[in-house]
Amino acid sequence: MSFLNKEICDGDNPDLTEERRTATFDTDRMAQVIYGSEKFAARRRQITKSISRIPALQDTKPLAFMTREEKITEACRELDVLSDHWEQLIYVNDEEEALHLHREVIGMEGHPFALHETMFIPTLVSQASDEQQEKWLGRARKREIIGCYAQTELGHGSNLRKLETTATYSPSTQEFILHTPTITALKWWPGALGKSSNYAIVMADLVIKNKSYGPHPFIVQLRDEKTHQPLPGITVGDIGPKMAFNGADNGFLGFDHFRIPRGNLLMRHNRVEPDGSYLKPPHAKIGYSSMVKVRSRMAMDQGLFMAQALVIAVRYSAVRRQGFLEDKSQEVKVLDYQTQQHRLFPSIARVYAFIFCGLETIQLYEKLILDVNKNGDTSGMADLHSLTSGLKSVVTHFTGQGIEQARMACGGHGYSMASYISEIYGVAVAGCTYEGENMVMLLQCARALVKAVELVEEGHPEKLSPMMAYLTKPSVTVDLTVGPEAYVKIFQLIAKKQAFKATEQLHKFMVAGDSRDVAWNKSAVELTKASRLHTRLYILKTFIRRVESITDISVKAALTDLLNLHLNYELLDVASYALADGIMSSTQMDFIKNQLYSSLEKIRPNAVSLMDSFQFSDLQLRSVLGRRDGHVYQNLFEWAKSSPLNQSEVLPSVTQYLKPMMEKSKL
Numbered sequence: 313m314s315f316l317n318k319e320i321c322d323g324d325n326p327d328l329t330e331e332r333r334t335a336t337f338d339t340d341r342m343a344q345v346i347y348g349s350e351k352f353a354a355r356r357r358q359i360t361k362s363i364s365r366i367p368a369l370q371d372t373k374p375l376a377f378m379t380r381e382e383k384i385t386e387a388c389r390e391l392d393v394l395s396d397h398w399e400q401l402i403y404v405n406d407e408e409e410a411l412h413l414h415r416e417v418i419g420m421e422g423h424p425f426a427l428h429e430t431m432f433i434p435t436l437v438s439q440a441s442d443e444q445q446e447k448w449l450g451r452a453r454k455r456e457i458i459g460c461y462a463q464t465e466l467g468h469g470s471n472l473r474k475l476e477t478t479a480t481y482s483p484s485t486q487e488f489i490l491h492t493p494t495i496t497a498l499k500w501w502p503g504a505l506g507k508s509s510n511y512a513i514v515m516a517d518l519v520i521k522n523k524s525y526g527p528h529p530f531i532v533q534l535r536d537e538k539t540h541q542p543l544p545g546i547t548v549g550d551i552g553p554k555m556a557f558n559g560a561d562n563g564f565l566g567f568d569h570f571r572i573p574r575g576n577l578l579m580r581h582n583r584v585e586p587d588g589s590y591l592k593p594p595h596a597k598i599g600y601s602s603m604v605k606v607r608s609r610m611a612m613d614q615g616l617f618m619a620q621a622l623v624i625a626v627r628y629s630a631v632r633r634q635g636f637l638e639d640k641s642q643e644v645k646v647l648d649y650q651t652q653q654h655r656l657f658p659s660i661a662r663v664y665a666f667i668f669c670g671l672e673t674i675q676l677y678e679k680l681i682l683d684v685n686k687n688g689d690t691s692g693m694a695d696l697h698s699l700t701s702g703l704k705s706v707v708t709h710f711t712g713q714g715i716e717q718a719r720m721a722c723g724g725h726g727y728s729m730a731s732y733i734s735e736i737y738g739v740a741v742a743g744c745t746y747e748g749e750n751m752v753m754l755l756q757c758a759r760a761l762v763k764a765v766e767l768v769e770e771g772h773p774e775k776l777s778p779m780m781a782y783l784t785k786p787s788v789t790v791d792l793t794v795g796p797e798a799y800v801k802i803f804q805l806i807a808k809k810q811a812f813k814a815t816e817q818l819h820k821f822m823v824a825g826d827s828r829d830v831a832w833n834k835s836a837v838e839l840t841k842a843s844r845l846h847t848r849l850y851i852l853k854t855f856i857r858r859v860e861s862i863t864d865i866s867v868k869a870a871l872t873d874l875l876n877l878h879l880n881y882e883l884l885d886v887a888s889y890a891l892a893d894g895i896m897s898s899t900q901m902d903f904i905k906n907q908l909y910s911s912l913e914k915i916r917p918n919a920v921s922l923m924d925s926f927q928f929s930d931l932q933l934r935s936v937l938g939r940r941d942g943h944v945y946q947n948l949f950e951w952a953k954s955s956p957l958n959q960s961e962v963l964p965s966v967t968q969y970l971k972p973m974m975e976k977s978k979l
């Protein structure tokens with residue numbers, strides 16, 4: 313087989329080199345598919361190379377041995393180094409390049425600009441008027457100010473309509489008075505709020521003449537730009553250590569009748585006039601757009617988290633030898649065990665599937681913002697909201713599962729911080745909660761599904777959006793040997809049946825006398841099941857579409873194997889629905905299982921290169937176990953020796969407590 317994985321180095325572990333030599337596709341070409349274009353894949357490599365030439369960004373102390381304060385300081389030091397090189401490293405204002413730069417240099421544990429880039433600037437772009445953008449956007453982009461997104465409160469995160477922070481308009485002074493009336497009204501959780509940000513987008517209940525207009529976004533200065541001291545009337549601080557993300561200062565924030573000018577309500581879509589009259593936005597939920605923005609990125613970001621864990625686990629599995637198969641003279645690579653493949657390869661397929669969805673939803677959001685900002689066209693909002701609500705919930709759930717399997721696939725060494733998988737896990741599963749708790753968001757997706765089912769039942773299938781069109785498909789018998797389209801048909805039938813069943817249950821409770829809200833709650837588990845199936849169908853169809861569009865024959869062949877694995881694995885995973893409803897026979901189930909096992913064998917020779925194609929540098933991976941060179945044992949030993957505990961032979965704790973205790977025991 314030809315030599316296609318370009319970055320093979322003589323000094324690498326020969327077991328990994330062997331894997332790289334037998335790949336059937338070019339990893340640079342695969343990177344183009346993963347990152348959406350040849351240009352961006354090449355820019356990523358170029359940026360990574362440029363970073364490797366900056367000595368101040370190399371060989372930093374491992375994060376695992378740092379305290380929280382050290383992590384925050386280190387992230388700030390790296391940001392400072394980056395700001396000296398920013399314009400040489402990336403095209404200024406290119407969001408994807410900036411994200412790549414931060415991922416490489418600072419990693420995933422958080423930093424002061426994380427929310428500035430992902431929510432503060434996007435909120436100014438989508439919600440601020442031209443005049444307001446003139447005032448703040450340029451400063452934010454030049455990083456003269458640091459901003460965050462302060463919405464969640466101690467008492468409320470999911471139910472935004474009950475946020476308690478008020479912004480009461482005073483026509484006499486033309487100011488809003490921000491106030492935190494209770495302890496539960498304290499803003500709680502916003503990333504980079506605690507110690508770093510000097511500005512925030514604050515979501516507060518707009519109150520004019522005693523009437524509440526619901527949550528609206530305000531830009532608020534929190535700290536003095538010279539001294540960084542909190543302004544009078546503001547209480548702000550860090551909420552303490554978390555499961556992960558400890559390089560970030562998630563914070564709390566309270567206001568004591570804090571006054572801001574009228575012009576600080578973001579007024580692209582709604583207005584408060586000097587006399588207090590209110591002009592409504594073109595869509596009631598337009599103020600929620602920054603959340604939709606982050607959700608639309610999450611399939612991509614979560615895919616990349618899971619990819620990092622899998623790069624580590626797959627490389628390690630190709631150098632870890634334990635046990636025997638036929639040849640008793642040499643132990644096998646653990647990657648040759650079917651159970652190891654079954655543990656890892658379906659997640660590899662999901663990584664690719666999620667990333668392909670992410671490429672699409674990121675574009676859909678950009679189009680939506682253009683439509684809204686340029687033409688006032690909000691017609692795409694409902695569909696993107698329901699799609700991204702379902703997608704963020706499904707991808708974060710499976711990403712958590714996939715990363716945990718990757719950890720277990722590394723045996724004992726997976727549990728060590730040297731693998732870095734625990735940190736990746738901690739950061740990734742935060743996504744199940746932030747940007748809308750998963751159950752809450754599945755139920756948002758279910759609202760759209762139920763509406764669509766009701767349209768079909770009322771005889772208006774023509775009103776369905778294209779994503780819902782499958783709800784009108786009749787039941788058919790499907791021959792699975794035909795190919796991917798047959799799998800889609802079965803999945804559509806399963807998803808359709810569940811959507812109708814859940815809606816039927818909801819209606820039954822309502823007919824029996826329950827209010828819609830109570831009936832909804834009594835049907836909620838079934839509704840979330842419908843949302844998951846609907847979303848998994850979308851993921852599956854996107855994967856098929858993307859693979860069909862690939863022109864490079866060897867890349868397409870490798871991804872077709874992965875797609876086949878995905879189709880069989882996903883269908884098997886939801887087979888209980890299909891069997892219960894007579895959609896699939898047990899013979900078809902056996903067929904799917906056999907297809908699945910043969911896909912594992914086909915993927916095996918490409919496994920390492922499928923993960924190398926993500927082209928994560930060692931700096932970005934931060935994993936001793938998953939380094940590109942594959943010298944895991946030497947690297948682990950060096951890492952352990954560098955532990956602060958090993959810098960002296962006898963620890964003070966021994967001298968102070970253990971020795972005297974043992975001495976006492978001798979008496």
Ligand SMILES: CCCCCCCC/C=C\CCCC(=O)SCCNC(=O)CCNC(=O)[C@H](O)C(C)(C)COP(=O)(O)OP(=O)(O)OC[C@H]1O[C@@H](n2cnc3c(N)ncnc32)[C@H](O)[C@@H]1OP(=O)(O)O
Binds near residue numbers: 426
């Ligand atoms: C290198 C690594 C990089 C990683 C970097 C990561 C950094 C980022 C890390 C963390 C960031 C985290 C930031 C945050 O978490 S910010 C806070 C996020 N908070 C939430 O998401 C809150 C969730 N809650 C909500 O969004 C809403 O409360 C709600 C659940 C949607 C309900 O809203 P509401 O009560 O107002 O509405 P209803 O349920 O009554 O619905 C009424 C109709 O409106 C429709 N709707 C709701 N939202 C939208 C929307 N956004 N767009 C369009 N339509 C919307 C809803 O579907 C209803 O429609 P219907 O037709 O059914 O009536």
Ligand SMILES: Cc1cc2nc3c(=O)[nH]c(=O)nc-3n(C[C@H](O)[C@H](O)[C@H](O)COP(=O)(O)OP(=O)(O)OC[C@H]3O[C@@H](n4cnc5c(N)ncnc54)[C@H](O)[C@@H]3O)c2cc1C
Binds near residue numbers: 427
């Ligand atoms: C790492 C991290 C970073 C964050 N960053 C930010 C940030 O930058 N800015 C910001 O404003 N916020 C941020 N948050 C807050 C985050 O957005 C919220 O925690 C999240 O939206 C969930 O809301 P909650 O905490 O109120 O959960 P809750 O709603 O209290 O959830 C608790 C349980 O109640 C259930 N539940 C709640 N409502 C319903 C319902 N209607 N139906 C059924 N079940 C329900 C949930 O499913 C869950 O099981 C962050 C959180 C984390 C963990």
